[in-house]
Amino acid sequence: MTKQGREFDIIVYGATSFVGQILIEYLTHYTAKITARYNNEAITWAIAGRNEKKLLALKNKHNINDIAHFIVEASNFEGLSLLSRKTKVIITTVGPYALYGEMMVKACVTNGTDYCDLTGEPQWIRAMLDKYEEQAKASGARIINSAGFDSxxxxxxxxxxxxxxxxxxxxxxxxxxxxxxxxxxxxxxxxxxxxxxxxxxxxxxxxxxxxxxxxxxxxxxxxxxxxxxxxxxxxxxxxxxxxxxxxxxxxxxxxxxxxxxxxxxxxxxxxxxxxxxxxxxxxxxxxxxxxxxxxxxxxxxxxxxxxxxxxxxxxxxxxxxxxxxxxxxxxxxxxxxxxxxxxxxxxxxxxxxxxxGYGSTAKMLSQAALCLANDVPDVAGGFWTPASALNDHLIKRLKEHAGVSVTQL
Ligand SMILES: NC(=O)c1ccc[n+]([C@@H]2O[C@H](COP(=O)([O-])OP(=O)(O)OC[C@H]3O[C@@H](n4cnc5c(N)ncnc54)[C@H](OP(=O)(O)O)[C@@H]3O)[C@@H](O)[C@H]2O)c1
The missing domain is CATH 3.30.360 (Dihydrodipicolinate Reductase; domain 2)
Structure with missing residues (x-):
């Protein structure tokens, strides 16, 4: 399923989580800065979660009332599927992933939507690989787990x-x-x-x-x-x-x-x-x-x-x-x-x-998702890791925009 022509580049699911709130603050400043600087990365984004009151308060706090928000429960496959069809990339911070993460992975692999998360739960990644890897390859969904401090x-x-x-x-x-x-x-x-x-x-x-x-x-x-x-x-x-x-x-x-x-x-x-x-x-x-x-x-x-x-x-x-x-x-x-x-x-x-875990993770996760949306069109569908899919593009972004540097001593 093609990602071209979708309404958004990124939807942040779990925007009101502890790490999600830091990420929204970062993305708000980043997008304000970059649209002025680089026209090629003028991104359109939206937020989502299970609690409308919390989402509205978050929009108010950061003065981003023009940004769309969507309400979906983590167990609602149809709702998540609809959400994932609206965007090129889903960022999700809804965890523990072993308890609440599966339906979003299923929605993304079903609809060919790219995906980044923060899971540090190897047993859950294994279960998702076993269940959905072939479907991701077929639909073109690029799934990237562990896109924070781990790993x-x-x-x-x-x-x-x-x-x-x-x-x-x-x-x-x-x-x-x-x-x-x-x-x-x-x-x-x-x-x-x-x-x-x-x-x-x-x-x-x-x-x-x-x-x-x-x-x-x-x-x-x-x-x-x-x-x-x-x-x-x-x-x-x-x-x-x-x-x-x-x-x-x-x-x-x-x-x-x-x-x-x-x-x-x-x-x-x-x-x-x-x-x-x-x-x-x-x-x-x-x-x-x-x-x-x-x-x-x-x-x-x-x-x-x-x-x-x-x-x-x-x-x-x-x-x-x-x-x-x-x-x-x-x-x-x-x-x-x-x-x-x-x-x-x-x-x-x-x-x-x-x-x-939070200040740096929020920046790394945002840049991983932007990198997936913009820098690596040739990477095929499947379950990837940050380095295997995003490689030098991510290293460059982290240095320029996320305060994370890689140096030879
Ligand atoms: N890889 C890393 O380096 C790294 C770093 C930090 C965190 N993490 C992981 O990231 C995840 C988030 O961490 P956190 O500290 O930000 O967690 P948190 O504050 O507890 O947030 C959990 C989020 O999940 C949402 N949620 C829970 N049940 C839901 C449901 N049934 N339907 C929809 N949404 C639901 C919550 O919604 P409400 O806001 O409405 O309550 C909240 O937004 C955790 O799994 C954590 O282990 C990983």
Whole structure:
């Protein structure tokens, strides 16, 4: 189904979510700026959600009353189908996706509509791939999951490093280690709800537990990857990098997205490519204290009465998240370390100028959707990753418009 002639370039579904509200503020300023600067990116957009009162308040707040809004429940396939036929790209922040996301994916693959989301739920992506990948290929819908802090920085960091490795030596790096050097930000209620839901589903389903430990769980069928991948479960001293490391919670989704990118790019990183993510720590004490704290949280979250109590009384609730100050003063700095085929060490830094999960995520998601709408007409329908579909176009946009830079050190 052709996307030409549709009423909108982008509809933001879940515009009133915590991250959606930040995204609307960003898109409002961005579109006001760019229509004056670049006529070729004068975009038409609209917002959608389940609650009209909240949508109207959001329009009022940002003085965008001329923008259309639509009301649709996440379980209403017919309504979502109608919505998806109005636009070239749907951005959706309605999550946890495993609870509320499927009908929108179905609507987009049915109607050949491009789609970007923020899911960090590998089990849900796997289920959507199994159910809808063939339909997406047939209808021309380009589906991009995990287009926020998970997993854009990891995906483009590895992509950029491998491009330089091939330019320098003719071969990709056999191994890349990503270490989060600095991160400042907090989790929102929506993210916590998604994480708690993964614990709940994993507790109830052994097949899912197995899938969550498979680094290649999201790779294309027919991939031949067999190399055992390192998974950071505790504090460790990395002798080659000379630093303490501790587990990074987003590794569970990021590592799988990076391997999927490799499989979508016809093994461009090699069939024996090794990739792992961890956070760096200043001392062994810090690494162990963090590991023990995280272990305690995971143990508590896997016991349902404790999980329910935490969700009710301790953790941020859906709709809550970091303050404006915390977003503005937040940042992230991720380093990608490798040794090339000629023995040379190559390090890439990916840096963001806002808190990773919200301030930066809202900008990254917006630019991923704009990139999908405008920059990559030749990419076919199917389930893609940010780097495999949007590659250098996205890196350029993030640098110019989203405060996210990729540099060689
Ligand atoms: N990848 C990343 O880096 C990243 C970063 C941040 C967030 N996330 C993910 O993004 C999602 C949103 O996070 P958040 O903190 O912004 O969440 P949130 O504030 O809890 O928002 C959830 C949104 O879903 C909507 N919603 C819930 N049930 C619905 C239904 N039945 N029909 C229609 N809409 C429904 C809510 O509508 P109302 O506004 O009407 O309540 C709200 O807009 C979560 O899944 C989170 O894990 C990912």
């Amino acid at each position: 854009i920085p990891s995906d483009i960091g590895v992509y950029a490093l491998q491009k330089i490795a091939v330019e320098k030596t003719g071969k990709p790096a056999g191994q890349i280690k990503m270490r989060v050097r600095k991160v400042k930000g907090a989790a929102s209620g929506g993210t916590i709800a998604s994480m708690l839901n993964i614990f709940k589903e994993a507790k109830e389903n052994p097949t899912l537990r197995k899938l969550l430990t498979n680094p290649y769980a999201l790779c294309t069928s027919g991939h031949s990857y067999k190399v055992r991948q390192k998974s950071h479960k505790k504090a460790e001293f990395d002798k080659s990098l000379k630093m303490w490391t501790m587990p990074f919670v987003m590794a569970a989704i990021n590592e799988r997205i990076v391997h999927r990118t490799n499989s979508l790019l016809s093994d461009q990183y090699g069939t024996g490519f090794r990739y792992d993510e961890a956070m760096s720590a200043k001392t062994g004490f810090q690494a162990w204290t963090f590991t023990i704290g995280l272990g305690g949280f995971m143990l508590a979250a896997s016991v349902s009465p404790v999980r329910n109590l935490m969700a009710k009384h301790v953790l941020a609730k859906p709709g809550e998240g970091p303050s404006e100050d915390e977003q503005l003063n937040g940042m992230f700095d991720m380093r990608f370390y490798s040794q090339l085929a000629n023995g040379e060490e190559l390090v890439i830094k990916v840096e963001g100028d806002r808190d990773p």
